[in-house]
Amino acid sequence: MATMRNARPSGLGSKLPVLVKALAGAVAGATMALSAAVHAAPSTAEVNTTNLAVTDDKVTVGILHSVTGTMAISETGSVQAEKLAIEQINAMGGVLGRQIEYIQEDGASDWPTFAEKSRKLLVNDKVAAVFGCWTSASRKAVLPVFEQYNGMLYYPTFYEGLEQSPNVIYTGQEATQQILAGIDWVVKTKGAKSFYLLGSDYIWPRTSNKIARKHIEKLGLKVVGEDYYPLGHTQFNSIINKFKLKKPDVIFASVVGGSNVAFYKQLKAAGIDMTKEKPLVLTISVTEDEILGIGGENIEGAYASMKYFQSLTNDNNKAFVKAFKERWGDDIVIGDVTQAAYLGPWLWKAAVEKAGSFDIDKVREASPGIELTSAPEGYVKIHPNHHLWSKTRIGNAKTDGQYEIVYETPELIEPDPFPEGYQ
Amino acid sequence: MFADYSTSELMSIFAMQGFAGLILFSVFVLMALGLAIIFGQMGVINMAHGEFMILGAYITYLTSNIFADHMPQLFGSYFFIAMALAFVAAGALGMLVEWALIRHLYHRPLDTLLATWGLSLILQQLYRTIFGAREVGVTLPDWLMGSIQLTDVIEVPINGIFVMSLAIGISVTVAALMYRSRWGIQVRSVVQNRPMAGAVGINTAKVDRLTFGLGCGIAGVAGSAFTMIGSTGPTSGQLYIVDTFLVVVFGGAQSLLGTIASAFTISQAQSSMEFFLSGSMSKVLTLLFVVFILMLRPQGLFSLKVRR
Numbered sequence: 001m002a003t004m005r006n007a008r009p010s011g012l013g014s015k016l017p018v019l020v021k022a023l024a025g026a027v028a029g030a031t032m033a034l035s036a037a038v039h040a041a042p043s044t045a046e047v048n049t050t051n052l053a054v055t056d057d058k059v060t061v062g063i064l065h066s067v068t069g070t071m072a073i074s075e076t077g078s079v080q081a082e083k084l085a086i087e088q089i090n091a092m093g094g095v096l097g098r099q100i101e102y103i104q105e106d107g108a109s110d111w112p113t114f115a116e117k118s119r120k121l122l123v124n125d126k127v128a129a130v131f132g133c134w135t136s137a138s139r140k141a142v143l144p145v146f147e148q149y150n151g152m153l154y155y156p157t158f159y160e161g162l163e164q165s166p167n168v169i170y171t172g173q174e175a176t177q178q179i180l181a182g183i184d185w186v187v188k189t190k191g192a193k194s195f196y197l198l199g200s201d202y203i204w205p206r207t208s209n210k211i212a213r214k215h216i217e218k219l220g221l222k223v224v225g226e227d228y229y230p231l232g233h234t235q236f237n238s239i240i241n242k243f244k245l246k247k248p249d250v251i252f253a254s255v256v257g258g259s260n261v262a263f264y265k266q267l268k269a270a271g272i273d274m275t276k277e278k279p280l281v282l283t284i285s286v287t288e289d290e291i292l293g294i295g296g297e298n299i300e301g302a303y304a305s306m307k308y309f310q311s312l313t314n315d316n317n318k319a320f321v322k323a324f325k326e327r328w329g330d331d332i333v334i335g336d337v338t339q340a341a342y343l344g345p346w347l348w349k350a351a352v353e354k355a356g357s358f359d360i361d362k363v364r365e366a367s368p369g370i371e372l373t374s375a376p377e378g379y380v381k382i383h384p385n386h387h388l389w390s391k392t393r394i395g396n397a398k399t400d401g402q403y404e405i406v407y408e409t410p411e412l413i414e415p416d417p418f419p420e421g422y423q
Numbered sequence: 424m425f426a427d428y429s430t431s432e433l434m435s436i437f438a439m440q441g442f443a444g445l446i447l448f449s450v451f452v453l454m455a456l457g458l459a460i461i462f463g464q465m466g467v468i469n470m471a472h473g474e475f476m477i478l479g480a481y482i483t484y485l486t487s488n489i490f491a492d493h494m495p496q497l498f499g500s501y502f503f504i505a506m507a508l509a510f511v512a513a514g515a516l517g518m519l520v521e522w523a524l525i526r527h528l529y530h531r532p533l534d535t536l537l538a539t540w541g542l543s544l545i546l547q548q549l550y551r552t553i554f555g556a557r558e559v560g561v562t563l564p565d566w567l568m569g570s571i572q573l574t575d576v577i578e579v580p581i582n583g584i585f586v587m588s589l590a591i592g593i594s595v596t597v598a599a600l601m602y603r604s605r606w607g608i609q610v611r612s613v614v615q616n617r618p619m620a621g622a623v624g625i626n627t628a629k630v631d632r633l634t635f636g637l638g639c640g641i642a643g644v645a646g647s648a649f650t651m652i653g654s655t656g657p658t659s660g661q662l663y664i665v666d667t668f669l670v671v672v673f674g675g676a677q678s679l680l681g682t683i684a685s686a687f688t689i690s691q692a693q694s695s696m697e698f699f700l701s702g703s704m705s706k707v708l709t710l711l712f713v714v715f716i717l718m719l720r721p722q723g724l725f726s727l728k729v730r731r
Binding site: 073226235244262266271 | 432439442446447555557560572578580581582649651653657659663698703706
């Protein structure tokens with residue numbers, strides 16, 4: 001119990017000095033790097049032929065997330081990760097000798113606002129790239145704007161797939177990468193034979209469960225039930241009774257938002273001890289961020305299938321977690337999407353440097369094949385379909401709110417946003 | 424769907440499902456009572472009801488932290504103190520809001536809707552600034568977790584029993600206050616005829632303030648209890664507001680008995696349908712059912728007959 005308490009954010013007061021220190025460090029690093037880089041920087045006319053917000057020593061990018069409204073819970077981590085990446089890049093000398101400046105806009109958890117703000121970023125501010133969006137609904141809302149004005153969006157969330165825009169780089173996993181490996185693992189190591197699919201009622205859980213069902217049936221196993229509850233639903237006693245009646249080996253859960261907290265608390269209260277794995281709970285929607293609200297003691301024993309967990313032990317991740325905590329406070333936790341958001345600025349930097357230009361078309365051309373060996377999740381590479389090659393890991397939730405990693409796919413999984421036969 | 428199960432298994436499942444319906448009923452009653460008092464007795468549509476509930480939840484969160492840090496040996500009993508504090512805090516905020524905002528709008532009921540909606544936005548942002556945008560986890564005392572095993576299959580969640588007892592306790596208290604106390608008589612007379620009540624010497628302004636405070640206080644207690652079954656975040660109150668209004672309007676705005684009857688009908692309908700259909704579909708059918716009944720009886724299930 002004591003460790004749980006320490007893991008919680010404890011208010012604003014303690015974060016201020018950290019913030020000031022980190023800023024001062026970033027500025028000092030930046031000036032040093034700047035003086036060294038001035039001679040090397042190519043001329044602005046050369047790297048910017050499309051009138052983007054690039055000057056001789058600066059390039060402006062946009063950050064577009066909800067910091068107010070329902071989605072602020074989830075999107076705050078992404079904003080923090082993107083700012084950290086930008087500060088680190090600046091401290092290393094920036095991109096093509098230019099320091100990155102960002103303009104942050106608030107999507108306010110409202111999809112038309114996202115579209116309006118993205119238009120502002122692209123048309124008025126002429127930003128060279130935008131890091132942002134979280135829900136599929138917000139991404140769908142800004143997509144026409146990015147395609148009309150030819151912007152570049154780095155989108156961090158794991159999502160349902162079925163999309164591939166020339167103006168978006170998807171740094172999270174698409175559904176097949178996340179789901180197939182998870183189901184294969186639970187079948188192979190736990191001998192699971194029957195599944196109950198449960199989700200919140202919108203596009204991502206429905207598509208994910210469609211993919212899951214197809215795969216489960218292809219393996220010759222059984223789906224004993226499939227259920228959806230409205231977003232924000234808070235009463236799960238009926239579905240828990242259905243679990244008790246149907247006795248599935250695995251509950252495959254993609255419940256999101258505040259519903260998550262209600263679901264796991266009520267599951268525990270109903271006497272289902274997830275550590276006994278009867279039934280085993282496999283989720284694709286609960287990152288370390290969500291566990292803060294659920295409480296580690298309420299979700300202990302559940303498994304999650306994702307590409308990143310804060311507890312990864314590689315050196316990249318150790319450095320990332322350390323930097324993140326120094327920048328944003330010791331109490332913070334880092335979930336899958338936060339790490340994917342952190343990749344955005346780095347992938348963009350690598351593409352710009354490969355292209356030798358900030359022009360969107362050239363960056364797009366340079367993007368496929370871009371590798372990042374310094375990614376906290378290990379190694380990632382951009383596929384020609386604008387998604388990332390990545391590994392999938394299985395984590396087992398512990399009371400302290402962290403996942404213990406019990407499995408990792410041996411190879412990088414190829415992104416497949418339009419899986420055949422799964423649609 | 425039931426062919427593969429033995430009779431005893433089915434009986435147990437139905438028993439548990441019945442219990443799930445009762446828990447939902449208690450949750451609805453707790454949510455709706457505070458709103459019913461304010462809406463029914465004062466005609467004020469309090470859109471910030473959910474935010475008063477979340478205030479109660481945050482008070483519980485703070486109390487649990489204080490107890491864990493300073494009095495770990497008393498941690499098991501912090502929940503009762505948290506509920507009392509939640510009542511006081513939400514009630515006090517309610518009275519402040521009534522004094523500063525609501526009392527100027529008594530003759531413009533639709534404007535109270537806008538004003539309290541604005542208030543709910545302000546409160547949400549306030550919570551976000553103070554507690555952060557992320558949800559907070561409220562650690563519960565151990566005795567509130569888990570379930571009581573009655574038979575092999577039947578397990579009754581302890582927090583469900585707790586919520587039920589709380590709902591019964593608060594309903595009885597409110598009924599006693601309303602129909603057995605001096606204040607209750609005053610409230611009811613103000614509702615029936617405000618100028619006349621004033622003429623016979625009832626301080627209507629004070630009655631209004633206390634009524635609003637009581638309604639908000641009950642919302643705070645409900646929010647405190649809901650930390651056991653739901654999330655605590657700046658916008659969590661929004662999760663409850665639609666169901667709350669549904670219960671109050673369906674029951675007939677001015678009747679406490681109506682609120683309870685309506686909570687019972689809706690919760691039983693929803694929970695039994697949830698068992699046979701998918702969650703979303705049962706919600707749709709419940710709403711259709713309510714719309715249909717309200718078309719036949721626009722005043723709700725129970726209504727007060729008053730000569731106007």
